[in-house]
Amino acid sequence: MTRADITDLIVEIIADIDDEADFDNLDPEKPLRDQLDLDSMDFLDIVMELRKRYKIQIPEEDYPQLATLNSCATYLEPMLKDV
Amino acid sequence: MPTHFKYCKDRYDAVVIGSGLGGLTTANRLARCGHRVLLLEHHHRLGGLATWFKRKGHIFDVSLHGFPYGMVKTCKKYWNREIMNSIVQLRDIVFDNPQFSLKTTFDKQDFAALLTNRFGIDPKRIEAFFRRVDTMNFYDDRTMTTRELFEEFFPGRSDVHRLLMEPITYANGSTLEDPAITYGIVFSNFMNRGVFTFQGGTDQLIALMTRELEKNGVTICTGARVDRIETKNGRTTGVNVNGRTIGAPAVVSNSGITNTIYNLVGTDCFTDEFLEQADRIRVNNSSCQVYLGIRPDTSIEMIGDLIFSSRSPVFDSAELLDVNTRSKTFSVYYPKTRPGHDRYTIVASMNSRYEDWSKLDEEHYRLAKVALIDRTLDDLERYVPEIRAKIDWQEAATPRTFNRYTLHTRGTSFGTKFEGLDVSRSIFKQIGGLFHVGSVGIIMSGWLGAINYGVIVANDVDSYLRSIEKV
Numbered sequence: 309m310t311r312a313d314i315t316d317l318i319v320e321i322i323a324d325i326d327d328e329a330d331f332d333n334l335d336p337e338k339p340l341r342d343q344l345d346l347d348s349m350d351f352l353d354i355v356m357e358l359r360k361r362y363k364i365q366i367p368e369e370d371y372p373q374l375a376t377l378n379s380c381a382t383y384l385e386p387m388l389k390d391v
Numbered sequence: 392m393p394t395h396f397k398y399c400k401d402r403y404d405a406v407v408i409g410s411g412l413g414g415l416t417t418a419n420r421l422a423r424c425g426h427r428v429l430l431l432e433h434h435h436r437l438g439g440l441a442t443w444f445k446r447k448g449h450i451f452d453v454s455l456h457g458f459p460y461g462m463v464k465t466c467k468k469y470w471n472r473e474i475m476n477s478i479v480q481l482r483d484i485v486f487d488n489p490q491f492s493l494k495t496t497f498d499k500q501d502f503a504a505l506l507t508n509r510f511g512i513d514p515k516r517i518e519a520f521f522r523r524v525d526t527m528n529f530y531d532d533r534t535m536t537t538r539e540l541f542e543e544f545f546p547g548r549s550d551v552h553r554l555l556m557e558p559i560t561y562a563n564g565s566t567l568e569d570p571a572i573t574y575g576i577v578f579s580n581f582m583n584r585g586v587f588t589f590q591g592g593t594d595q596l597i598a599l600m601t602r603e604l605e606k607n608g609v610t611i612c613t614g615a616r617v618d619r620i621e622t623k624n625g626r627t628t629g630v631n632v633n634g635r636t637i638g639a640p641a642v643v644s645n646s647g648i649t650n651t652i653y654n655l656v657g658t659d660c661f662t663d664e665f666l667e668q669a670d671r672i673r674v675n676n677s678s679c680q681v682y683l684g685i686r687p688d689t690s691i692e693m694i695g696d697l698i699f700s701s702r703s704p705v706f707d708s709a710e711l712l713d714v715n716t717r718s719k720t721f722s723v724y725y726p727k728t729r730p731g732h733d734r735y736t737i738v739a740s741m742n743s744r745y746e747d748w749s750k751l752d753e754e755h756y757r758l759a760k761v762a763l764i765d766r767t768l769d770d771l772e773r774y775v776p777e778i779r780a781k782i783d784w785q786e787a788a789t790p791r792t793f794n795r796y797t798l799h800t801r802g803t804s805f806g807t808k809f810e811g812l813d814v815s816r817s818i819f820k821q822i823g824g825l826f827h828v829g830s831v832g833i834i835m836s837g838w839l840g841a842i843n844y845g846v847i848v849a850n851d852v853d854s855y856l857r858s859i860e861k862v
């Protein structure tokens with residue numbers, strides 16, 4: 309997966325979690341939490357979905373790495389490079 | 392329909408012990424992740440403390456007094472839309488005590504207006520208070536108590552402290568001495584939008600949840616009490632029910648945390664350090680309730696959905712726990728609670744200590760219950776005149792009742808104090824594959840807390856099951 313694929317994937321997962329989320333004007337450098345009104349339960353959903361789909365394990369101490377779309381791409385790129 | 396225990400298979404991916412909202416949610420999430428799940432419940436009905444019972448045409452809800460708006464999102468994500476769509480607001484929350492009598496929708500806006508207009512507090516101060524509690528989270532400083540928080544913002548204002556604290560004490564048994572963060576998190580949850588309930592009643596909620604579990608393939612067994620959690624070489628291997636072993640690499644206990652450690656596993660399986668931590672766990676208080684059924688041909692006026700009623704001069708945690716407390720909540724269930732079921736019921740709830748009830752012999756126990764009902768009717772008389780003539784059913788539950796139905800240590804209504812959370816979160820580090828879910832740490836209790844905790848624990852279990860799959 310490329311970085312662009314990964315950010316698309318994250319957006320798709322969030323859309324599944326929250327069908328009212330508004331992705332227009334989403335700034336990939338800014339925290340998803342503030343822009344989409346996500347809470348810690350939503351981040352847990354993202355982690356669980358990634359595990360279910362791609363068998364990747366994200367330990368709790370790494371959750372902060374999922375803060376922005378860009379940081380998600382950076383963190384997940386090595387794990388998803390063969391997908 | 393629940394299966395009889397004898398038809399259960401010998402092996403599952405995960406066994407969930409107990410069907411409180413935490414256990415139900417973990418079971419549902421794990422099944423959705425594709426695991427084979429067995430849910431075992433000792434009672435004949437699912438739901439744990441989220442329960443109800445029928446008497447003489449009345450349906451009494453035990454723990455449906457109100458929950459925060461967050462339930463809407465949580466039910467949508469982790470259960471289904473049908474469940475979410477039944478959540479409705481309770482708009483008339485009443486406080487009535489010697490310091491003030493008022494009605495509120497129990498949300499931030501209304502509270503701020505009340506604090507300004509009725510209590511004469513500077514709006515800037517109120518705003519600062521809300522900002523502080525809104526931004527509190529679990530990782531913050533745990534040493535500040537709620538009393539200190541209140542004194543910082545509203546020094547010497549025992550009336551304001553009462554307005555802010557009384558509902559939360561009823562909601563989760565916490566006191567002014569508990570960490571301010573537990574107060575902040577729970578209070579902000581309610582202040583988000585107000586108090587909500589489940590239209591159709593607890594029976595309807597649990598029926599919908601049961602259907603969802605079955606759709607997702609969970610095997611459900613009621614009347615199945617787990618006697619032991621089995622372990623071998625530091626890992627769990629399954630559970631034992633009435634002499635029969637069911638194997639599973641993951642076991643999730645929704646039994647109380649103290650029960651799980653001391654009775655289901657046994658102390659010889661844990662390190663001394665962990666046990667020292669476990670020994671320090673304080674379980675929360677229990678409850679007394681009085682259930683009153685209004686005669687079918689009688690109606691009562693709208694007197695509020697939830698009434699925080701007290702005759703104590705000031706808020707006092709000890710007074711609230713006393714057998715003879717003059718402080719209680721009345722939940723009034725109008726026909727709107729269960730559309731189509733044209734009845735009124737009233738449930739009075741009080742915080743209570745197990746020790747005050749456990750030592751009574753049968754005759755004194757019976758008399759104490761009669762006196763409890765009597766005091767409750769006296770207090771209710773102020774809101775519903777001639778209440779005694781209007782009811783055709785009266786019954787009391789005590790800490791003994793809660794202990795009998797849930798097996799919880801000292802009949803605790805709201806799990807444990809704050810320290811229980813760390814123990815619950817770290818039990819799997821002691822015994823591989825063993826997890827705990829259920830009311831702990833004040834913040835993980837209540838309907839919303841228990842369901843969200845169920846999701847958090849399901850994530851841990853799923854992660855564990857997938858990690859051992861690979862090996």
Ligand SMILES: Cc1cc2nc3c(=O)[nH]c(=O)nc-3n(C[C@H](O)[C@H](O)[C@H](O)COP(=O)(O)OP(=O)(O)OC[C@H]3O[C@@H](n4cnc5c(N)ncnc54)[C@H](O)[C@@H]3O)c2cc1C
Nearest residue numbers: 409411413433439440454456457617646804829830837838
């Ligand atoms: C009187 C009262 C009023 C309340 N009001 C409200 C309210 O208005 N709003 C709100 O949000 N919350 C309320 N609560 C709190 C809320 O009901 C609980 O926090 C929540 O339901 C607890 O869920 P839980 O997952 O911790 O499990 P519990 O409901 O405690 O259930 C645990 C389950 O495990 C089962 N079990 C235990 N041991 C075994 C075993 N060995 N084998 C098999 N099964 C076992 C028990 O039978 C039980 O079914 C109230 C609680 C009480 C007592």
